[in-house]
Amino acid sequence: MKRFGWRDLWLAAPALALLVWLDWHGLRSWFHQDDFAWLSLGGRVHSLGDLFAALFRPAAQGTVRVFSERVFFLILERLFGMDHRPFHLVVLATQAANLALLAWITLRISGSRLAAAAAPVFWTVGPGLAVPLAWLSAYNQILCGFFLLAAFACLLQWLETDRRGWYAAQAALFVLGLGALEIMVVYPVLATAWCWLERRRVPRALWWLWIPSAVFTAAHLLLIPKPAAGVYAQHWDLSMLATYFQYWKMAFVADAEMAQAARGLLPSVWVGAVSGLAVLGWILVAAWKRMVVPVFGMVWFTVVLAPVLPLRGHVSYYYLALPSIGLAWILAAGLAEARRRGVAATAGALAVVSVFAVHAGNAHRMTAEWRYQRGLEARHLYFALERAAELHPGRVLVLTGIGNDLFWAAVFDARLLFRQRICLDPRMAENIHAPEGFESYSEAICSPNEVAAAAIEGRLTAYRWAERRLIACTRLYRYRLPREWLDAPPLQIDTSGQAATRWLGSGWHQAEAGGRWTSLRAEATLAAPNRAGQKLILQGYRPPEPGTAPARITIRLDGAEAARYALAPGQAAFELRVPLPPPTGRPSLRVELEVDRPFVAAGDARQLGVVVSRLEVR
Amino acid sequence: VLAAALLLLAPACRRESASHPELTVEEPEALQASIDVSNPADEGQLLDGFYAPEPGGWRWSAPQFTITLGVPEALRRKDARLEFELVVPEAGAADLAGLTITASSNERQLGQWRSPGAGRHTAVFPVPAALTQEEALIVDFQLDRFIAPRGGDQRRLGVIPAQFRLVAAGK
Numbered sequence: 001m002k003r004f005g006w007r008d009l010w011l012a013a014p015a016l017a018l019l020v021w022l023d024w025h026g027l028r029s030w031f032h033q034d035d036f037a038w039l040s041l042g043g044r045v046h047s048l049g050d051l052f053a054a055l056f057r058p059a060a061q062g063t064v065r066v067f068s069e070r071v072f073f074l075i076l077e078r079l080f081g082m083d084h085r086p087f088h089l090v091v092l093a094t095q096a097a098n099l100a101l102l103a104w105i106t107l108r109i110s111g112s113r114l115a116a117a118a119a120p121v122f123w124t125v126g127p128g129l130a131v132p133l134a135w136l137s138a139y140n141q142i143l144c145g146f147f148l149l150a151a152f153a154c155l156l157q158w159l160e161t162d163r164r165g166w167y168a169a170q171a172a173l174f175v176l177g178l179g180a181l182e183i184m185v186v187y188p189v190l191a192t193a194w195c196w197l198e199r200r201r202v203p204r205a206l207w208w209l210w211i212p213s214a215v216f217t218a219a220h221l222l223l224i225p226k227p228a229a230g231v232y233a234q235h236w237d238l239s240m241l242a243t244y245f246q247y248w249k250m251a252f253v254a255d256a257e258m259a260q261a262a263r264g265l266l267p268s269v270w271v272g273a274v275s276g277l278a279v280l281g282w283i284l285v286a287a288w289k290r291m292v293v294p295v296f297g298m299v300w301f302t303v304v305l306a307p308v309l310p311l312r313g314h315v316s317y318y319y320l321a322l323p324s325i326g327l328a329w330i331l332a333a334g335l336a337e338a339r340r341r342g343v344a345a346t347a348g349a350l351a352v353v354s355v356f357a358v359h360a361g362n363a364h365r366m367t368a369e370w371r372y373q374r375g376l377e378a379r380h381l382y383f384a385l386e387r388a389a390e391l392h393p394g395r396v397l398v399l400t401g402i403g404n405d406l407f408w409a410a411v412f413d414a415r416l417l418f419r420q421r422i423c424l425d426p427r428m429a430e431n432i433h434a435p436e437g438f439e440s441y442s443e444a445i446c447s448p449n450e451v452a453a454a455a456i457e458g459r460l461t462a463y464r465w466a467e468r469r470l471i472a473c474t475r476l477y478r479y480r481l482p483r484e485w486l487d488a489p490p491l492q493i494d495t496s497g498q499a500a501t502r503w504l505g506s507g508w509h510q511a512e513a514g515g516r517w518t519s520l521r522a523e524a525t526l527a528a529p530n531r532a533g534q535k536l537i538l539q540g541y542r543p544p545e546p547g548t549a550p551a552r553i554t555i556r557l558d559g560a561e562a563a564r565y566a567l568a569p570g571q572a573a574f575e576l577r578v579p580l581p582p583p584t585g586r587p588s589l590r591v592e593l594e595v596d597r598p599f600v601a602a603g604d605a606r607q608l609g610v611v612v613s614r615l616e617v618r
Numbered sequence: 619v620l621a622a623a624l625l626l627l628a629p630a631c632r633r634e635s636a637s638h639p640e641l642t643v644e645e646p647e648a649l650q651a652s653i654d655v656s657n658p659a660d661e662g663q664l665l666d667g668f669y670a671p672e673p674g675g676w677r678w679s680a681p682q683f684t685i686t687l688g689v690p691e692a693l694r695r696k697d698a699r700l701e702f703e704l705v706v707p708e709a710g711a712a713d714l715a716g717l718t719i720t721a722s723s724n725e726r727q728l729g730q731w732r733s734p735g736a737g738r739h740t741a742v743f744p745v746p747a748a749l750t751q752e753e754a755l756i757v758d759f760q761l762d763r764f765i766a767p768r769g770g771d772q773r774r775l776g777v778i779p780a781q782f783r784l785v786a787a788g789k
Binding site for chain 1: 638
């Protein structure tokens with residue numbers, strides 16, 4: 001094994017320079033998509049319990065990526081707010097460390113300075129890294145890369161020096177890496193494979209690393225529910241082979257979609273295919289000749305990719321970010337071997353890797369540029385929303401002119417960062433297409449009821465998104481509100497409000513601060529439930545009556561008795577939750593409330609039942 | 619250590635979000651009873667159906683357009699009159715021959731005006747007292763003809779609106 005001195009740090013320099021050039025835009029992308037959901041974490045932390053939940057409560061697809069998502073966003077958001085630059089600096093610093101580690105490891109395992117300089121370049125130029133370097137929510141790939149490479153470097157040191165400290169460092173990095181990305185679970189396979197390939201025996205201590213992997217895998221499989229359908233559904237069948245082949249094609253930008261988009265200097269899917277086939281030939285030769293580095297590169301690519309192979313509905317370029325380290329070793333080892341074999345072999349190898357680098361680099365840069373543009377649009381809309389929220393506090397902000405891409409980039413998650421209600425006009429819903437398997441996005445779209453209620457109560461502000469500005473259009477929006485929206489019964493009634501009068505039937509007294517007294521019987525009309533599982537929420541109050549039995553309330557829905565409640569003795573305020581039947585297509589729901597005996601108030605001759613402050617279908 | 623250092627630096631580094639007034643265009647708070655289409659200050663009362671200003675500030679309308687005018691206290695709950703100054707351009711005279719403009723508000727028709735031909739005209743529409751109760755009046759205009767898209771210009775062009783005025787009925 002060749003020693004790596006400080007002077008060898010230059011080996012990572014070409015790759016770092018290339019990264020800065022390729023990802024010049026990507027590394028300046030503003031927050032978008034899931035970034036906002038992570039940025040909103042900090043706003044929910046008010047106690048140690050909240051902090052624990054923010055750090056460890058499983059999120060999307062049941063993941064708990066403590067370091068790469070939770071800590072990363074919580075700390076940097078707390079320090080720098082909505083300034084994206086420190087986030088990207090952390091990403092860049094981590095990736096610079098990754099490139100140095102890769103150069104160091106490659107020099108150690110190949111003994112070639114050419115390979116050590118080339119491997120980081122090939123990893124950088126590949127299409128897999130473009131998204132993790134541009135999209136902050138994909139930092140998990142970069143940080144996991146650090147833990148994988150650092151642990152592997154410790155393994156090499158341990159194997160060479162036999163000092164326990166290196167083994168312990170390797171184990172610690174491996175376990176910490178599980179908090180960056182689940183893919184880290186494959187590390188023991190990589191370490192075992194390396195030992196077997198390089199020395200045909202596996203040190204006994206290495207098997208201990210399999211235990212955390214087994215425990216983590218079991219916990220993941222048993223504790224976290226797996227979706228049965230949609231893009232994150234897992235398919236443990238022969239389709240995994242097809243998915244594996246697809247990823248190989250993508251690694252060489254030989255899939256039709258990206259090749260088409262990345263056409264430039266070398267315009268064809270065939271370019272990717274030819275370089276891919278040349279590399280396949282090289283792997284077969286290397287395996288035949290028992291060359292360790294290219295074969296290990298193949299193992300690395302396959303093993304690191306394995307956890308995502310069951311996700312045939314969610315094949316993504318950024319899943320190639322870490323497997324591509326294996327491809328980089330294959331290419332770098334091929335270049336170094338060709339150099340040993342003479343000028344002709346070197347020229348041939350250079351031709352293949354150059355074609356790969358230009359073609360893949362083109363796709364990489366294009367992806368980074370696309371992310372940058374998406375972030376730019378998101379940035380404009382976010383700050384426009386911030387300004388609108390500042391100008392119209394407490395009002396419902398209804399947006400029009402938002403397309404599908406912008407909705408997902410800057411509305412769906414970004415609204416979590418605002419205290420007030422921000423939503424799309426209900427008619428915009430037809431422009432929005434949820435990714436397959438996505439649970440629901442309806443909360444980001446106002447219902448006609450909600451818009452109508454806000455308009456009637458003067459709480460509505462409408463904006464149209466045009467030319468990267470929010471243009472207020474409340475007057476026109478209200479003027480053109482469909483009459484049927486305004487005439488439809490509301491989903492909620494605050495009984496003391498002016499707007500409520502229209503929907504309260506017989507049996508109600510004058511509005512008072514905080515609600516209205518009912519008689520012994522009272523009626524109201526609400527919007528009918530629009531989805532299964534909804535409840536009628538009835539909030540109210542009846543002063544305690546010491547020495548008497550609790551009053552009883554009967555609730556009828558469209559004439560049929562739905563529930564009976566006895567108010568708790570001594571408890572004045574109450575909230576009743578009545579399960580509602582599934583939607584029937586009827587637009588309204590008639591609610592009747594009956595109290596079994598009147599409340600007697602000194603000096604008040606009215607027949608009093610209970611004070612109701614709010615009725616809501618939720 | 620790095621995390622601790624970053625946390626210590628937090629108060630010094632964290633910037634409050636800067637306000638970006640240029641990213642929203644707000645509606646005018648006080649509405650004018652008389653607006654000039656070429657005056658940028660009145661742009662907020664051109665609600666819909668107006669193309670971007672041409673050099674010189676004038677604008678084309680689309681075949682349908684909507685404006686809002688303030689109702690002064692003196693006109694509240696009284697019959698009023700909407701005066702609409704417009705230009706029917708010579709260049710589009712053939713397409714717009716026999717043009718009729720219908721004005722309406724809140725699904726209630728205010729009246730129709732038939733263009734005598736190319737040139738500058740004033741169309742007048744009565745506004746009943748029922749529509750002057752609020753502080754703002756919104757009026758939709760509908761043209762029965764338009765200048766069809768031609769050449770590189772794919773817009774459907776209507777007329778060149780110049781001014782809108784809400785005045786007392788008897789004035």
